[in-house]
Amino acid sequence: MSPKTITTIGILAHVDAGKTSLTECLLHHSGAIASQGSVDKGSAITDGLAIEKSRGISIKSAAVNFTWKNHIFQMVDTPGHIDFAAEVDRSLSILDAVILVVSAKEGVQAHTLNLWESLKERNLPVIIFINKIDRDGVNTEQVFLDLQEELRAKLFALNFPDLSVANDPKLRSFTNTAGHLGVPILEISLENLAECNEIFLEQYLEGKTDNFESILEKAQQAIENKSLFPVLFGSAKLGIGIEALLNNLTVLLSHPQTYFSTASAKVFKVEFHDKLGRLAYIKSYGGLLKTKDSIHSQQLEKEIKINQIFKPHLGSLAQFPELSPGEVGIISTTEIIQAGDALGTEILHDEFSKISDAVLGVEVKAIEDKDYQKLGEALEILNLEDPALDFKWFKEVREFHLKILGPIQTEVLKENLVQRWSIEAEFLKPKVIYKETPSKSAEGYVRYWMPKPCWAIMTFLLDPAPVGSGISFTSKVRTSEISNKYINEVKRAIPWSLKQGLKGYEVTDLSITLIEGSEHNVHSNPGDFLLATPMGVLRGLENAGTDxxxxxxxxxxxxxxxxxxxxxxxxxxxxxxxxxxxxxxxxxxxxxxxxxxxxxxxxxxxxxxxxxxxxxxxxxxxxxxxxxxxDKIRPFKGVSPLNESQWILHMRGAFKADQRLPV
The missing domain is CATH 3.30.70.240 (Alpha-Beta Plaits)
Known part of the structure; x- marks a missing residue:
C-alpha cells in the first residue's frame, strides 16, 4: 500500500492537559478534518460517547488516522484520569511511540509521573509537548526545569517559546535561536547533548555552538538512541507549534517496523455496537487478515471467525476487505473475545507493570427490582469491554460486585448504565480488597470416593511464604500413586481454589505441596482431582488459619x-x-x-x-x-468447598450456584 510507513502513536497526559484538543489540532492541520472539534462544545472526534461529550473528558481510548508527508499515523487518544488507567494500559500494548502532553500552566502532575514510569519500562520513543503556553502566568522555563528534574531524564528543546509580548506567544525553531542560547531552556539542552556526544562536547567547551543545523542533527541522533528526550512547546488552542510537532513525528518517531510473516494481532479494546454487535479493536502484527478468515484466539484457545473488518475513520467506521501488517482495525465476531487477547500463534509479549491496580471493590444494586436481570447482563457487557472490572455475579445472594480504581469511575459507570440501557443503579460505598495468607503451616486432607464412580485421595501441605512471593505448587507423590494427567488437573485447580479464603478474599503468598495421595485404576478420572483439590486446599487453610x-x-x-x-x-x-x-x-x-x-x-x-x-x-x-x-471479613460467595457434600453436588451439576467450574 502507499504510503508505506505506518506508525501507531498514543497521546497521553494527566487529565486537562489538552490532550484531546491537541489530537483535534493534528487532525485539522494535517487535512484529515475540515474544521477543528472542541472538547468544551462536545464536538471532538475522539470523544464519541455521549458521556464523554457531557463531561468533557476522555473515558475510552479512540483511534483516528491522518497522513503527513507520506507517513500514515494511527493516533490513539487515551483517557487522562487515573480512574481509567486500565484503558491506557491496554492502549500502550499496541503503540510504536508516544506524545506525552504536559500543561505549561499546571506543570508536572502526579499522573504525568505514573505515565512516564510506564513509558520508561516499555522503552517507547517519546516526544514531550508542553501545551498551553498561551495561558496567563505560565513559566515555561520552570516547567522545563521541573520536567527534567521530576522525570530524571535529559531533555532537548526543539523549539523555544517567546512570551515577551503579552497575549502574543511565539515560537522559534531550534535552528532560529541565534542570540538566545544563553536562556536556561536552550543552555540546558546543549549541556545535555554535550553529555551524550563526545564530538559536540569538545565543540561546546570551545564555544563552537553557532552551527545550529549540525547541532540539531547530533541531537536527533541522541534522541533516536534515547539518550535525549525531545521537547516541543506550543498551544493546541491557538494552533501554535502543531506543524513543528507533525514534522518531528515523521523525523523522530516514524520508522519501518518489523512484523511476523504469519497472521497475528493484538486486541486492545472491545466494545458493543448497536448495529454491529461485539467489536474488537486490534493491531495487526503480521500476515494479511481478511473478512471471513479464521484466526486462533490465545485466550479462548480456539479458532474465531472474522465476520467483518473496519478501520476507524474520523469518529466512525469504514468497512474494508482486509487489514495489513501494522494497521489498526476493528473486527466483528460472535465469539466472546476480550481486550488483551493475542490472535494467531505468535507470542506477543506484554508483561509490563500496570499504571494502577484496582484495590477497591464496590457492590452494585438495581434501584428497581425489575431491572435485576437486565443490570446483570449490562454489567457482563461492561466487563467484556473492561476486564479490569472483574465482574462477579453471585446469583444465590443476588449481588453484583466490581473492582474499581476510583470514585470517578463509578460515576461514569452509573451514567453509562442509564444512557446505554436505561437502568438506574446504586453503587455502594467502595471497600478495600484485602488478601489472605496462611498464618502457619498445616495439612489439608481430602478423600473423594463416594458416590462412585470417583476416586481422588490427597494430602496437601500448606506453608506460609514471604509477602509478595505469590503461589507455588510442587508434588512429592510418585507417579505410580497419582499419574501426571491427574497432577495436571490439580495444578489447574490451584489458582481458582484460592479465589476465596476463610475471610472471603483471594489467598496468596503460600507454598502448596502434594505430599500423599492415590488414584484408582478403575474409578478415577481427571474431573475427580479437579473437584477434590479445592476441598483439600481449603481444609488446609482452615487448619492453618489465615491473616x-x-x-x-x-x-x-x-x-x-x-x-x-x-x-x-x-x-x-x-x-x-x-x-x-x-x-x-x-x-x-x-x-x-x-x-x-x-x-x-x-x-x-x-x-x-x-x-x-x-x-x-x-x-x-x-x-x-x-x-x-x-468489618473486614466478607462472607463466602457461592458454594464453599469446606461444605463438602454441597460442593460435590454442585460440581456434579445437582444444583446451580454461582461458583462454576472454570472453562
Missing part, C-alpha cells in the same frame, strides 16, 4: 513549605510511614507508605489543603499484614 494482607500505597507529596505541618499531621493520623522531608526552594517533598484503607479519600482533603496547587502521587506498593476485624 489479612492490606494493600499499601507509596506516596510522594510536593507542596509549599508552609503546609508541611498540616500535611504531616494528616499523614500521622493515617498512621503513614514517613521518610525525612527534602526541600526544593519553597517546596518540600515527602515520601513514604500508607494503607490504602487510610488514604482512600485523602486526595480530596489534600487538594483542599493545598488549594489544588500541591502534588499527591499514590501508587500501589504491595501488601502488608494487618489486624483482622469483623
Amino acid at each position: 489479612l494482607l492490606e494493600p499499601m500505597y507509596a506516596f510522594e507529596i510536593k507542596a509549599q513549605q508552609d503546609l508541611l505541618g498540616p500535611i504531616s499531621g494528616d499523614l500521622n493520623q493515617m498512621r503513614a510511614q514517613i521518610e525525612a522531608p527534602t526541600f526544593d526552594d519553597d517546596f518540600f517533598i515527602l515520601k513514604g507508605r500508607v494503607a490504602v484503607a487510610e488514604a482512600i479519600d485523602y486526595g480530596i482533603k489534600f487538594n483542599a489543603t493545598t488549594s489544588g496547587k500541591g502534588r499527591l502521587k499514590l501508587s500501589l506498593d504491595g501488601y502488608e499484614k494487618t489486624t483482622t476485624t469483623e
Whole structure:
C-alpha cells in the first residue's frame, strides 16, 4: 500500500492537559478534518460517547488516522484520569511511540509521573509537548526545569517559546535561536547533548555552538538512541507549534517496523455496537487478515471467525476487505473475545507493570427490582469491554460486585448504565480488597470416593511464604500413586481454589505441596482431582488459619513549605510511614507508605489543603499484614468447598450456584 510507513502513536497526559484538543489540532492541520472539534462544545472526534461529550473528558481510548508527508499515523487518544488507567494500559500494548502532553500552566502532575514510569519500562520513543503556553502566568522555563528534574531524564528543546509580548506567544525553531542560547531552556539542552556526544562536547567547551543545523542533527541522533528526550512547546488552542510537532513525528518517531510473516494481532479494546454487535479493536502484527478468515484466539484457545473488518475513520467506521501488517482495525465476531487477547500463534509479549491496580471493590444494586436481570447482563457487557472490572455475579445472594480504581469511575459507570440501557443503579460505598495468607503451616486432607464412580485421595501441605512471593505448587507423590494427567488437573485447580479464603478474599503468598495421595485404576478420572483439590486446599487453610494482607500505597507529596505541618499531621493520623522531608526552594517533598484503607479519600482533603496547587502521587506498593476485624471479613460467595457434600453436588451439576467450574 502507499504510503508505506505506518506508525501507531498514543497521546497521553494527566487529565486537562489538552490532550484531546491537541489530537483535534493534528487532525485539522494535517487535512484529515475540515474544521477543528472542541472538547468544551462536545464536538471532538475522539470523544464519541455521549458521556464523554457531557463531561468533557476522555473515558475510552479512540483511534483516528491522518497522513503527513507520506507517513500514515494511527493516533490513539487515551483517557487522562487515573480512574481509567486500565484503558491506557491496554492502549500502550499496541503503540510504536508516544506524545506525552504536559500543561505549561499546571506543570508536572502526579499522573504525568505514573505515565512516564510506564513509558520508561516499555522503552517507547517519546516526544514531550508542553501545551498551553498561551495561558496567563505560565513559566515555561520552570516547567522545563521541573520536567527534567521530576522525570530524571535529559531533555532537548526543539523549539523555544517567546512570551515577551503579552497575549502574543511565539515560537522559534531550534535552528532560529541565534542570540538566545544563553536562556536556561536552550543552555540546558546543549549541556545535555554535550553529555551524550563526545564530538559536540569538545565543540561546546570551545564555544563552537553557532552551527545550529549540525547541532540539531547530533541531537536527533541522541534522541533516536534515547539518550535525549525531545521537547516541543506550543498551544493546541491557538494552533501554535502543531506543524513543528507533525514534522518531528515523521523525523523522530516514524520508522519501518518489523512484523511476523504469519497472521497475528493484538486486541486492545472491545466494545458493543448497536448495529454491529461485539467489536474488537486490534493491531495487526503480521500476515494479511481478511473478512471471513479464521484466526486462533490465545485466550479462548480456539479458532474465531472474522465476520467483518473496519478501520476507524474520523469518529466512525469504514468497512474494508482486509487489514495489513501494522494497521489498526476493528473486527466483528460472535465469539466472546476480550481486550488483551493475542490472535494467531505468535507470542506477543506484554508483561509490563500496570499504571494502577484496582484495590477497591464496590457492590452494585438495581434501584428497581425489575431491572435485576437486565443490570446483570449490562454489567457482563461492561466487563467484556473492561476486564479490569472483574465482574462477579453471585446469583444465590443476588449481588453484583466490581473492582474499581476510583470514585470517578463509578460515576461514569452509573451514567453509562442509564444512557446505554436505561437502568438506574446504586453503587455502594467502595471497600478495600484485602488478601489472605496462611498464618502457619498445616495439612489439608481430602478423600473423594463416594458416590462412585470417583476416586481422588490427597494430602496437601500448606506453608506460609514471604509477602509478595505469590503461589507455588510442587508434588512429592510418585507417579505410580497419582499419574501426571491427574497432577495436571490439580495444578489447574490451584489458582481458582484460592479465589476465596476463610475471610472471603483471594489467598496468596503460600507454598502448596502434594505430599500423599492415590488414584484408582478403575474409578478415577481427571474431573475427580479437579473437584477434590479445592476441598483439600481449603481444609488446609482452615487448619492453618489465615491473616489479612492490606494493600499499601507509596506516596510522594510536593507542596509549599508552609503546609508541611498540616500535611504531616494528616499523614500521622493515617498512621503513614514517613521518610525525612527534602526541600526544593519553597517546596518540600515527602515520601513514604500508607494503607490504602487510610488514604482512600485523602486526595480530596489534600487538594483542599493545598488549594489544588500541591502534588499527591499514590501508587500501589504491595501488601502488608494487618489486624483482622469483623468489618473486614466478607462472607463466602457461592458454594464453599469446606461444605463438602454441597460442593460435590454442585460440581456434579445437582444444583446451580454461582461458583462454576472454570472453562
